[in-house]
Amino acid sequence: MHRSLVPCTALAAVLSCAVPLAARCSPVVPSPVSAAVDRGPAVAAGAYLAGIVAGHEGDSSQAADFMFRALAADPNSMAVRAPAFLFAAMAGDPRAARLASLPGSGMIGALVSANQAASSGDWRAAANAYAGLNDLPLAHAVRPLLLAWALQGEGRTDDALQVLAQVPGNSPLAGAVALEAGSIADYAGKVAAAASLYRTVQGVFQASGLGSVQLIGSYLARNGHPAEAAAMVQALAQRIPAIGMIAPGLVRSLDRPVISSPSEGLARAYLAIALAMLDGENAASADSARDGRPPGEGHEVVRFMLRFALVMDPHLTAARLSLADLIAPAHPHAALELLGAVPASDPLSPLVSLRIATLLASTGQTAASLDRLHAITASLPDRPEPWQTLGDVLSDAKQFGAAIPAYDRAMAARRKLNGGHLSGDDWQLLFARAVAFDRQNQWTKARADLDHALALSPTEPFLLNYLGYSLVERNEDLPQARTLIRRALVAKPDDGAIRDSLGWVMLREGDVPGAVTTLERAAEQNPEDPTVNFHLGAAYWAAGRHTEAEDQWRWALVLGPDSADADKIRDALKRAEQASAQSEGAAK
Incomplete structure (x- = not known):
């Protein structure tokens, strides 16, 4: 059924950088899957x-092992050397x-060589390598951050600050600079210089992300x-x-330096670069979606930076969380x-543990x-996030009866934190509980949660579509259902599931030609949706196209619908x- 849920994006918000990188960048190295195997x-x-x-399975470490094994057997194969380096x-x-000087390794190769020098403590070589980055736009943007920490590694603080x-x-x-x-x-x-620079970060760039709160709060x-440091954490x-x-753990951690070596400083510079690039990539993807353009290329360079x-x-x-999320x-x-x-x-382990729990569920564990x-x-009974995640995992496992009390606890915790009410993104929590109520055949309670959620977020397409589709399924107030679904489609015009809901309500209202046209378009968008x-x-059948209808239903069964839909199709x-x-009997 087309009442899809919404993924949680809290982690991205937690780790987001305050200053986005305006220009997107394409990968500076070729994709390893495009290389051809040399005859050898x-x-x-x-x-x-x-x-x-x-590599396709995401195990870059094992992929590198295999590639270096291949390289040992055929040392002159450029087709093997390139992916061996990349993985x-x-x-x-x-x-x-060892392979960073390969022709075509570009900025990534230069950074690998520079990082190797820094890791070995040869800060002069590292500084020279970062200073010599080529003039690609991205290299030009990131060079100062990396070079400054290499100079600090040499003990040249004034030179680093001048860069x-x-x-x-x-x-x-x-802002990151x-x-x-x-x-x-x-x-x-x-101390005085740090105070002045940190005030600039807060005042001019209004940076208030996790990284800036850790660094400035620790200072x-x-x-x-x-007290001022603790207030920064609470504001965040x-x-x-x-x-x-x-x-609480973050506040306790602020009494010691965040950065205890130039290597750790370099790591934070790379993290700042990655998050800025990711913000720029996400902004570009949002713009392309609004303009009807295809989304941007992947985050390969961001992954390298992390x-x-x-x-x-x-x-x-924070880098582990960002890379894992990616x-x-x-x-x-x-x-x-x-x-x-x-x-x-x-200090970030509660976030990590919660993310591990969602990943375990996504892998069938x-x-x-x-x-x-x-x-x-x-351990955190008064926090809503673990309870909400527990409800989500139970719902995904179709344990809706057990999910509802978890959502109840999440909602009570959220109200306590919000002064007795729900607001903003709490519509997602209401939506999740509404789905659980619905699947438990408690439609009155589900409808109340959906109405409350829409009051918090009146233009949210997932809510509009779910409520509209639910009304269609119950054959209740079809004009209102059509209005809700059309509003959802205006917000997400390329969503095949919402278009399917529109075609379904048109069919229920008797607009068979319109339903056929709309549902054919939905099937083009989501061809493997049962x-x-x-x-x-159903639309073909209503239009008298019975053979096509039966073919469509048989195909829907092949696509593996859930048990309820499979029963309807049969x-x-x-x-x-x-x-x-x-x-046939009447004809005889």
């Missing part, structure tokens, strides 16, 4: 193909440095202003409610492995996910067979 020893070809498969760089494998001071104030990374300048001054013990706490929690899960952050500081949990849709097991290395003592969520709710194909079959086919038999 069979072992090289086999290892190469195994590496490609591992090793993506995995943070030090062997990548950052030369970055124009209208640079897309200007000011923050890094403050952290360099802070690390070097230049304040260590220099006699712990007000703006991003999920921060409330980690606020991986480089972890090369320089494996304990930078790769999880395609490679949830790789994301789980990435987050599994975060210790329970880390529902029991392990529920065990973890029960432990989190026991519900869409079932509805199109009933339709059975009625069609009976009608055909009666027609």
Whole structure:
């Protein structure tokens, strides 16, 4: 049925950078899956193909192992050397440095070489390498941040600050530059300079993300202003409610320096670059969606930047969370492995644990996910996020009766935090409970939650479509249902599920030609959706196109509908067979 749910995006909000990178950038290296296997020893070809498969599955480390095995068997194969470098760089494998000078390795190769020098403590070589980055627009933008920390590694604090001071104030990374300048001054013990630079970050760039709160809050706490530091954390929690899960541990962590080495500073610079690029990519994708253009290319370069952050500081949990969030849709097991290395003592560990729980559920490990969520709710009983996630996992497992009390607890916690009421994004919580009520045949309660959710977010297409479709299924107030669904389609004109709902209400209202046209378009958009194909079959049947209707229903069964929809489709086919038999009998 087409009443789809909404994914939670709280993590992206928690980690977002205050200053987006305006220009999107394409990958600076070729995709490894495009390389052709050279004719060579069979072992090289086999290892190469195994590496490609591992890479497709998101295991860059194993892919690199296979590629280097292939390279050992066929050392002169450029077709193997290129993906070996790429996978090793993506995995943070030090062997990548051996291939970083490959022709065409571009900025990524230069950064791998520079990082290798920094990791070995050769800060002069690292500074020279960062200073010599080529003149690609992205390299030009990121060079000052990386070069400054390499200079600080040499002990050249004034030179490092001078490099950052030369970055124009209208640079897309200007806010990140000011923050890094403050952290360099802070690390070097230049208290007055750090104070001035941090005030610029707060005042001019209004930076208030997690990274800036950690760095500036730590400076304040260590220099006699712990209350002001704690207030920064609380303000962040007000703006991003999920921060409330980690606020106490975050405040406790502020009494010690965030950056204890130039390598850790480099890691935070890479993280700032990655988050700025990701913000720019997301903004571009949103613009393209509004303009009807195809979305942008993937986040390959962002992934490299996050991986480089972890090369320089494996304990930078914010980078682990960001990278896991980026790769999880395609490679949830790789994301789980990435987050599994975060210790329970880390201030961000409650966020990590909650993310692990959702990943466990997405990989079919529902029991392990529920065990973890029960432990989190026991340790944080007054936070809504664990309870809401518990409800979501139970709902996904079709345990709707158990999900409702979890949503009740989440709602009570949210009201307590909000002064007794729900607001803003709480429509998602109401929506989730409404679905659980609906699946438990408690429509009156579901309708009340949907109406409340729409009062909080009147233009949300998921809500409009769910309520409209539910009314159609119950054959209640079809004009209102059509109005709701049309409003949803205006908000998301390319959504095939919403278009299907519109075609369904048109069919129920007797507009058969309009329903056929609309549902055919929905089937073009979602060709493998069993519900869409079932509805199109019903429209064909109403139009007298019986053979096409039966074909459509049979195809819908092949697509694997849920049990309720499968029963409806089989009933339709059975009625069609009976009608055909009666027609043949009448003809005789």
